[in-house]
Each structure stands twice: as C-alpha cells, then as structure tokens.
Amino acid sequence: xxxxxxxxxxxxxxxxxxxxxxxxxxxxxxxxxxxxxxxxxxxxxxxxxxxxxxxxxxxxxxxxxxxxxxxxxxxxxxxxxxxxxxxxxxxxxxxxxxxxxxxxxxxxxxxxxxxxxxxxxxxxxxxxxxxxxxxxxxxxxxxxxxxxxxxxxxxxxxxxxxxxxxxxxxxxxxxxxxxxxxxxxxxxxxxxxxxxxxxxxxxxxxxxxxxxxxxxxxxxxxxxxxxxxxxxxxxxxxxxxxxxxxxxxxxxxxxxxxxxxxxxxxxxxxxxxxxxxxxxxxxxxxxxxxxxxxxxxxxxxxxxxxxxxxxxxxxxxxxxxxxxxxxxxxxxxxx
Numbered sequence: 001x002x003x004x005x006x007x008x009x010x011x012x013x014x015x016x017x018x019x020x021x022x023x024x025x026x027x028x029x030x031x032x033x034x035x036x037x038x039x040x041x042x043x044x045x046x047x048x049x050x051x052x053x054x055x056x057x058x059x060x061x062x063x064x065x066x067x068x069x070x071x072x073x074x075x076x077x078x079x080x081x082x083x084x085x086x087x088x089x090x091x092x093x094x095x096x097x098x099x100x101x102x103x104x105x106x107x108x109x110x111x112x113x114x115x116x117x118x119x120x121x122x123x124x125x126x127x128x129x130x131x132x133x134x135x136x137x138x139x140x141x142x143x144x145x146x147x148x149x150x151x152x153x154x155x156x157x158x159x160x161x162x163x164x165x166x167x168x169x170x171x172x173x174x175x176x177x178x179x180x181x182x183x184x185x186x187x188x189x190x191x192x193x194x195x196x197x198x199x200x201x202x203x204x205x206x207x208x209x210x211x212x213x214x215x216x217x218x219x220x221x222x223x224x225x226x227x228x229x230x231x232x233x234x235x236x237x238x239x240x241x242x243x244x245x246x247x248x249x250x251x252x253x254x255x256x257x258x259x260x261x262x263x264x265x266x267x268x269x270x271x272x273x274x275x276x277x278x279x280x281x282x283x284x285x286x287x288x289x290x291x292x293x294x295x296x297x298x299x300x301x302x303x304x305x306x307x308x309x310x311x312x313x314x315x316x317x318x319x320x321x322x323x324x325x326x327x328x329x330x331x332x333x334x335x
Contacts, residue, residue, distance in 0.1 A: 004119055007119070008116055008119060008120070011112060011115060011116055012116075014112055015112045015113060015116070018109065018112065019113075019139065022058055022059055022062045022139075023055065023058060025058075025062075026057075026058035026061055026062060027054050027055055027058040028054075030054045030057045030058050030061070031050055031051075031054035034050065034053055034054055034057075035050065049191070051135070052133070052135065052138050052190075052191055053191055055135055055138050055139060055142065056138050056139075056141065056142040056145075056187065056190065056191060057142065058142065059138075059139050059141075059142025059143050059146060060142045060143075060145050060146040060149065061146065062142075062143070062146065063105065063106075063109075063142065063143045063144075063145070063146020063147050063149075063150065064146045064147075064149055064150050066105055066146075067102040067105055067146070067147060067150040067151075068150070070101050070102050070104075070105060071098050071099060071101065071102060073101075074097065074098040074101040075098050078097060078098065078101075082221065085220075085221035085222070085223075088220065088221060088222050089220050089221070092160075092161055092164060093164075093220050095158065095161050096161050096162070096164065096165045097217070097220065099151075099154045099158075099162075099165075100165065100213055100216060100217070101213075102147065102150065102151065102154075103209050103210070103212070103213040104209075104210055104213055105143075105147055106143060106144050106147040106206045106209060107206050107207055107208070107209035107210035107213065108210060109143050110140050110143050110144050110147075110203055110204070110206040110207075111140075111203075111204050111206060111207045112140075113136045113137070113139040113140035113143070113203075114136070114137070114140040114200055114203035114204040114206070115204050116136045117133075117134050117136035117137040117140060117200045117203075118200045118201065118204060120134065120136070121134070121196075121197065121200060122134075123196065123197055125250070125253065125254060126197030126198070126250065126251065126253070126254030126258070127253075127254050127257045127258045127259055128197075128258075128259055128262075129194060129195050129258050129259045129260065129262050129263055129271070130193055130194060130259065130262040130263070131193055131196055131197070132193040132196075133190045133191070133193055133196045133199070134196075137190060137196055137199065137200055137203070138190055138191070140200075140203045140204075141186055141187070141190045141199065141203060144182075144186070144203055144206060145182065145183060145186055145187065148179045148182055148183055149179075149183060151179060152176065152179040152180065152183070155172070155175065155176055155179070156176070159172070165216075181274075185270065185274070186199065194263065194267055194271070195271055195275065197251075197254055198251060198254070198255075198275055201247050201251060202278055204243060205243050205244045205278075205282075207239065207243050208236065208239055208240045208243055208244065211232055211233075211235060211236035211239065211240075212236070214232050215229070215232060215233065215236070218232065233293065233296070234293075236289075237289060237290065237293055240282075240285075240286060240289060241286060244282040244285075244286065245282055245283065245286045248279045248282070248283070251275075251279060252279070255275055255276065
C-alpha cells in the first residue's frame with residue numbers, strides 16, 4: 001500500500017461515518033424535492049446531475065444544522081466548561097465566543113473531503129478548466145457553503161459584535177462580500193464542473209482556521225503567555241505555508257496554461273478576476289505571519305496584542321485587527 005493509499009484509508013475512518021449519516025438522512029429527501037421542482041432531473045441523462053446536486057444541498061443543510069447545534073451547545077456549556085476563565089470574557093465577546101465555536105466546523109470537516117478530492121483528482125495538472133467535480137469535492141463545497149450561509153446570517157444579525165471580531169468595518173464588509181460571492185459562484189463551479197482544480201485547493205485551506213479560532217479563544221481567556229498559545233502559533237505557521245502558499249506554483253501554472261477557450265465569456269471574466277485573489281492574499285498574509293512570529297520569538301510579546309487592548313479580537317482574519325490598530329493610533333494623536 002502506497003503512502004497516498006494509507007492516508008486516504010485513515011481519512012476514510014473519520015470521513016465515512018459523516019458521509020453515511022448525511023447522505024442517509026438528507027440526500028434522498030432532497031432529491032425528491034429537486035425532481036419535483038425540476039422534473040427533468042429525473043431523466044436518465046440527468047441522473048449524474050441529480051446525484052451531485054442532491055448531495056451538495058444535503059451537505060449544505062447538514063452544515064447549517066450543525067452550526068446551529070454548536071452555537072446552542074456553546075451557550076449552554078461554555079460558561080460551565082470554561083468557568084475559570086469566563087469572568088475574563090466581556091459580554092460582547094461572550095456572544096462572539098458562541099458563534100466563533102462554529103469556525104471549527106469547516107476547519108475540521110471540509111478538509112476531510114477536500115483532501116481526498118485533491119489526492120484522487122483525475123483531471124491532470126489542472127489546465128483542464130471544464131472537468132466534472134468528484135463527489136468528495138461536492139461534499140466539501142456543500143459543507144463550506146453551508147457554513148458560509150450560517151456565518152453570513154450571523155454577520156448580518158450582529159453587525160457591531162462581528163465588526164469587532166473581524167477587525168473593523170472594512171474587514172467586516174469584505175467578509176460579507178466574500179461569503180455572498182462564494183455562495184453565488186461556488187455551487188455553479190462545482191455542479192457545472194468549472195475550475196474544480198482550484199476549488200479543491202481553496203476548500204482544503206479551511207484547515208488553518210482551527211488555529212486562528214484557538215488563538216482568539218486563548219486571548220479572551222488571557223492565556224497569551226501560555227505554552228499552548230505559543231505551540232498553537234508555531235503549528236499554524238508551517239500549516240499555513242503548506243496548505244495556502246506552497247500550492248500556489250501549481251495553481252499558477254494551471255491558471256496560465258489553462259484551457260480558457262473551453263469557458264464561456266462570462267465564465268472567463270469571473271475566473272480571470274477571482275481565481276488569483278485568494279493566492280495573492282495568502283502570500284500577503286504569509287509574509288505578515290512570519291514577520292509577527294519572528295517579532296514574538298525575539299520580544300516574547302504578541303506584536304498585535306501590544307498595540308491595543310482591542311487588537312486581535314479576530315479569529316477569522318489571519319493577521320488580526322489592523323484596522324483597530326490604526327484607529328487607536330489616530331485617537332492617541334488627537335488626545
């Protein structure tokens with residue numbers, strides 16, 4: 001057995017129970033609804049489309065339900081489990097605490113399907129822009145989109161609290177735009193088989209969000225001087241570089257030499273304007289992460305945390321609250 005086969009078999013031990021539960025509980029029911037709304041999906045020629053579409057929406061539904069349950073459990077249990085640290089958490093942060101628990105969902109579940117999708121991808125080097133997505137890609141995308149639907153609802157329901165969590169108004173509205181855009185584009189890309197190679201890598205990058213969420217919780221518990229805080233940060237750096245940066249050359253090659261002629265004009269415009277953005281942001285964030293890590297190792301202090309008491313309330317933007325830092329400096333000058 002090769003190393004790849006061993007890795008896939010170990011992932012299956014965790015993935016298959018989730019897959020079996022979701023598809024047994026939801027897929028058939030959703031397929032019935034889809035064939036009622038769009039009867040031609042029941043035709044023989046569209047059976048593959050029906051399988052992919054019903055699978056996609058089954059995982060979207062599961063993700064939304066799971067996030068709701070996670071939030072409810074956090075409201076009920078967090079004050080008891082973290083009672084030693086709970087007094088240190090402000091009222092505003094307590095509300096954000098519960099919704100930030102949901103961040104672990106895409107970070108842990110989406111890569112379970114996205115990584116096998118990458119390892120078993122049969123579309124060559126990614127230059128084939130029109131290629132049917134595997135069911136693992138469909139599952140991973142459904143989970144990610146379900147989380148984004150839930151997170152978008154949270155963003156819109158609590159603007160003030162979420163602006164603090166994301167690092168100010170600019171980052172807050174940027175994430176609203178990101179979620180809305182992804183919710184509109186990704187289902188089409190996956191279900192129509194467009195630029196699937198890139199989508200797989202974007203999905204597996206969710207893995208790094210667990211470290212960012214953990215960092216936020218440790219800061220709120222006033223544990224930024226703990227060994228676990230340091231280890232979490234040190235583990236995050238190589239993980240971020242491997243998952244988000246080292247894959248850029250292969251994606252760049254696919255982007256440059258891709259079969260652009262296979263796409264329609266609208267698809268070309270969307271692909272050309274959106275595919276490079278995540279990689280550009282990841283390079284920028286990687287540079288900032290490494291610089292801050294070096295500063296931390298040299299000074300022993302979190303570079304972001306030392307700038308402002310409200311800085312780094314962000315579990316979701318990789319580089320913390322740079323907007324708040326700027327605002328704090330302006331206030332000091334006025335005083």
